[in-house]
Amino acid sequence: MAADGSTRPQLPLSGEDLERVVQNAQAALGRQQQTDGHWVYELEADSSIPAEYILLEHYLDRIDDALEQKIAVYLRRTQSPEHDGWALYHNGGFNLSSSVKAYFALKATGEDINAPHMRRAREAILAHGGAERSNVFTRIQLALFGDVPWRATPVMPVELMLLPRKAFFSVWNMSYWSRTVIAPLLVLAALRPIAINPRQIHVRELFVTPPERVTDWIRGPYRSIWGRVFKGLDSLLRPTRSLIPASTHEKAIQAAIDFIEPRLNGKDGLGAIYPAMANVVMMYRALGVPDSDPRAVTAWEAVQGLLVHKDDEVYCQPCVSPIWDTALSGHAMLEAASGPKGIAPQETLQDLRKASKWLREKQILDVKGDWAINNPDLAPGGWAFQYGNDYYPDVDDTAVVGMLLHREADPANTESIARARQWILGMQSRDGGWGAFDIDNSKDVLNHIPFSDHGALLDPPTADVTARCISFLAQLGNVEDRPVIERALTYLRKEQEKDGSWFGRWGTNYIYGTWSALCAFNAAGVSQDDPAVVKAVEWLRSVQRSDGGWGEGCESYEGGNHGTYSESLPSQTAWALLGLMAAGRRDDPAVLRGINWLAAQQDDNGEWHEAPYNAVGFPKVFYLRYHGYRQFFPLMALARYRTLESSNTRRMAFGF
Template identity: 55%
Template sequence: MSLAAVAAHQPAAVPASVIDDLDLAIDRAALALRREQRGDGHFAFDLEADATIPAEYVMLKHFLGETDPVIERKIGAYLRRTQEAHGGWPLLHGGALNVSASVKAYVALRMIGDSVEAPHMARARDAILAAGGAAHSNVFTRTSLALFGMVPWRAVPVMPIEIMSAPAWFPFHIYRISYWARDTLVPLLVLMALKPKGVNPRGILIPELFVTPPERVRIWPKGTNQVGGWGIIFGALDKVLQAAEPYFPKGKRQSAIDKAVAFVRARLNGEDGLGAIYPAMANTVMMFRVLGVPDDHPDAVLARSAVDKLLAIKGEEAFCQPALSPVWDTALSAHALIEAGGDHAEAADRGLAWLKPLQVLDVKGDWAEQRPDVRPGGWAFQYRNDYYPDLDDTAVVAMAMDRARGQSGDAGFDESIARAREWVVGLQSKDGGWAAFDADNTSTYLNYIPFADHGALLDPPTSDVTARVVSMLAQLGETPAASPAMKRGIDFLLAEQHPEGGWYGRWGFNYVYGTWSVLCALNAAGFPSDAPQVRRAVAWLASIQNADGGWGEDDKGYDLDYKGYNPAPSTASQTAWAVIGLMAAGEVDHPAVERGVAYLRSTQTADGFWPEELFTGTGFPRVFYLRYHGYPKFFPLWALARYRNLKHSNSRTVMVGM
C-alpha cells in the first residue's frame, strides 16, 4: 500500500466504550507522569545499572580511608537483594553470573563488614570460583583490585600516560576513542602511572576468590575481541611495555601527568563531574587524592560532590547511578504528554521551557577535534555536560520543541531548533550515519588493545541515533531530494537493516528498539510504507510478538555470535516501541497493534504506571546495561495516546519523527 493510500484509509469502527476506557487509561497515566514533574518543570528518573557502580562507590570511599555506616548499610541491603539464585551478580535483572560484577559486589560487601562465612558470601564465593575466580574478571575490575594491592599491577595491561603527549596522527590518541572512554581513561592514566595503594581501613583482601594465588598468575585473560591479528600484535606490544615501563624517562612522564591533570581540570563540569559519568568522576577523586590535592581544595570538593549526587537512596536501600538523565527524561516525557494532548500538553511546555537554556551554545567540546568549523548547539544527557552534548538527546529535544511550536504557533523555540539542526548536521560521519557524541569515531583496531577487553572503546554511527536525526530533519520539513545529509542518512539506514527485517539498537534492547527508531524515521521522511524494507520490518515485529500480546527482548541479541531474535518476557517499554513502530509503518489496524495495546491496558497498575524490573537500556553491549526507571512511565503512555489519536483520525500516519 502506498503512503497516499495509507493516509486515505479510513479507520475501522471502534466501539465508544473501548475509546472511553482508553481515554481513562491515558489520562491516568498522564496525570501520574505529571505528578513526577519537578517544580521547575523537568523530569528526572532513576538510572540503575548492575551491582558494579554501587560496589565501586563503596570501594572508592575505602580507597580514601572513609567509612559511612548509614550509606554502607543501605548499599549492602541493595547488593544482597540483587544477588541472584546462582550465587553471583548479573549485568541485568535475572541474568547469568558476571564474574566482574560479582567480584566487585563481593569486595564491597566485605568492606561493608559482611563475614566471609555468611551464607550469601559463601554462595557468591563458590559461584565466582566455579567461573574461574577473580583472575577472570575484566580489566577495569582488575585495575580496581590493583588499587588495593589485591592483584599485582602486572594483572593490568599497560596504558602509558605518555599517550597524553602523542601527536594527533599517532595510532592511539585520546581523541580517537569515545568520550566515555576518554574521560574515564585520562585520570586513570595518572593512577596507573603512580600505582598507589588505597587506604583500605578494614584491611580487606580477597585471596579466597582466586583459584591460583594472584601473585602466581602469569597470564591474565583477554577479552573475546582480542584474538586474531590485531589481538596478537597488541598482546605482544603489551609484553614489551610491561618490561619497559619502569625505565620511561621521569621528565616526560611528569609532563604527561601534568597534561592529564590539565585535561581533567578543564572539564571538571562543576558538581556534574568529569563527563557526568561515574567512572570518570571516581577516577578524578582518586587522582586528586594521589596527587596530594587537599580535600578542601575547590577542585577536590567539586569532584566529591559530583559523585555523591549520583546516590539514589530508597528507604532502607541505596545504589549509585552511573549518570543522571534529566534531559532525556524531560524530552521523552514531553513527547508523551504532547501526544496525550489537552491540559497534559501544558506540562510538556513547562518541561521544554526548562530545557531551552540548557542548550550548549558557547562551548566547543571534544567533538570539535573532528569538526572544528561547526558551531555548538546540542543538549547533553545530564544536567550539565558542556563538553559532551549528545546527538540523540539533541534530536529528541528539537523534535519536541517543534511539536510544541506547531501546536501553539509560538516562535520562541525557533532559534534553539535552528542551532540544534546546524550542530547535528555538522556531526554527520563520512558513512552517512550519526553517532552519539562524535563524528567518525571509527578506529576499530583500538578495540583489540589489551586494555579494551570490554570492546566499547569507540562511538561509531548507529542505526538508532541516525534514525533519530533523520526523524528530526524530516519533521523540520526537509526531504531526501533537497537535503543531501538526510539522503545519506536514509541510505545508511537502509544498508544497516538486519536480514530478518529489524535494525540494531545500540542504546536500547535491541532490534525492537532499533526497528522502532528506524520505522519512525522512514515514516517521517515520506518513505513508502509498502517498500520492501518496511514490509520486512513489519513482518518481523509481528512475528516476534509474545503470546500475551507484548514484546520483549533481552541482551542475548548483543552476543557476538548472534544468530537470530532471542525471545524474552514482555515489558511495557519494548511493547510501546513495537506498537509505535508498527503504527509508523501505517499498521494502526494490524492485529499485532491491537494485541499490543490490549497488553498495555491490561498491565497498567492502579498508580497509572507499568511495572518493569527488566532492563531495556544499553550502556555498552555485552558489558553494561541500564534500567531507565522512566521508560515504563512515558513510553506506554505515548503508545496508547498515539493509538487513540490515529484511531480518531482520518489518517493512518502521523508525520512527526517519533
C-alpha cells in the same frame, strides 16, 4: 469499572476505556514533573557501581558505615539465587567481574565471609576461574588495593596524553566515555597509589592461583588476530616504561590534568559519569591534593550526587538522565494532550512550556566540546544527557529535544531548533550515519587492545541514533537537508538485519532499533510499501508474544534470539506498537492486540511496571534500566493510537 472493583478497562478496549487509560497515564506522568518543568527518573545499572562506591570510600578512608550498610542491602538483594553471583541485568547469567566487586564490597562492609551467601558467591567465583580472570577494570580496582600487582593490568602509559590527534593510539580516537575515564586512570596507573583501606580488607580467597604466581594476566578472549598482535606489543612495551625520561612523565601527567580540569563540570563531574568521576577523586588523592581543596570537595560531591536513597537501601547510579527523560516525557505528554481533535488543555500546555523553557536553558551554545576536534568550524548547539556536561552533548538527545520543541510550535523555540539543526548536520559521519557523541569515531582496531577487553572503546555511527537524526531533520522539512537525509537512509538500509530488524545500540534491542528506523522512514516520506519497511513490519509481527505484548531480553546482545523474552514488557510493547503505527499499520490486528495488552497492564494509579533492564551502555558489559521507560513510552503509544484514529491518512506528520 471492572468486576473486581478496579478501574482497569474491559477488553476488547472501547473508545471510552482508551481515553480513560490515556488520561490516567497522563496524570501519572504529570505528577512526576519537577516544579521547574523537567522530569528525571532513576537510572540503574548492575551491582558493579554500588560496589565500586563502597570500595571508593575504603580507598579514601571516608567510610560512612550507615550508608554502606544500606548499599549492602541492595547488593544482597541483587545476588542471584540461581547462580549465587551477580549478573549484569535482571535475571542475567553469572558475571565474574561484577561478582568479584560485589563480594569485595560486602566484605568491606563487614559481612562474614563464611555466611551462606558469601560462601556461595566465593564458590561461584572460583568455579568461573577466580578473580585473576576478571576484566581489566576489576583488575585495576584490585591493583589499587594491592590485591594484584600492577603487571596484572595492560600497559597504558600516561604519555598517551601527549599524542597528537592523528596518532593511532591518541585518546582523540576514542569515545568520549573512554577519554574521560582513561585520563585520570592513566595518572593513577603512573603513580600506582595504594588504597588507605583502614580495615585492611583483601580478597585473596577469590583467586584460584595466588596473584604473585600468575604469569599471564592478559590472555583473551581475542576477537581477532589484532588481539594477539596487541598482546605482543603489550609485552614489548613493559620493559620500556623505565626508559621514559622523568620530565616527559611529569609533562604527560600535567597534560592529563590539563585535559581533566576544564571538563570537571562542577557538581556534575568529569563526563558526568561515575567511573570518570570516581577516578578523578582518587587521582586528586594520589596527587596529594587535600580533601579540603575546592577541586577535591566538588569532585567528591559530584559522586555523592549519584546515590539513590530509599527507605532501606541505597545504590549508586552510573549517571543521571534528566534531558532524555524530559524530552521523552514531553513527547508523551504532548501526544496525550493532542487528543482526537488536536486540542490541548491550557494547563497541559503550560506544563509543556515549562519543560521547553527548562530544556532551552540547558542547550549548550558557548562551549566547543571534544566533538569539535573533527569539525572545528561547527557552532555548538546540542544538549547533553545529564544536567551539565557541556563538553559532551549527545546527538540522540539533541534530535529528540529538537523534535519536541518543533512539535510544540512555540515561537520561543525557533532559535534553539535552528542551532540544534546546524549542529546535527555538522555531526554526520562520512558513512552517512551518526554516532552518539563524536564524528567518524570508528577505528575498530582499537577495540582489540588489551585495555579494551570490554570492546566498547569507540562511538561509531549506529542505526538508532541515525534514525533519530533523520526523524528530526525530516520533521523540520528544510529542502536543503534532503541530501543529508538520503545519505542517512542509505546507511539505515545497509544496517538492516537479514530478518528485517535493526540492532538497537542504546536500547534493548532489535525491537528498539526497528522502532527507531521505522519512525525515520515514516518521517522521511519513504513508502509504507517499501521492501525494507514491509520486512521490518513482518519481523515485528513475528516476535509478538501470544498475550499480545512484546518483550526482549539483554540476552539478544549475547547471541540470543532477536526480539524475544520470557515475558511481555510495557516499554518494548510500546516500541513495537509505535514502529507498526509509523509504518501505517494502525489498524493491524497485531496493533489492536498490543494496545489491549498495554491497557490491561496499567495499574489503578495510571502506571506500568517492569523489572527487566531495557537499555544498554556497552553490549555484553554494561546494561541499564531506565525507570521512566515503563511510563512515558506506553503513554506515547496509547495516545498515538488514539490520535491516529481520527487521521484520514494514518500517517504521522512528525518524526518521533
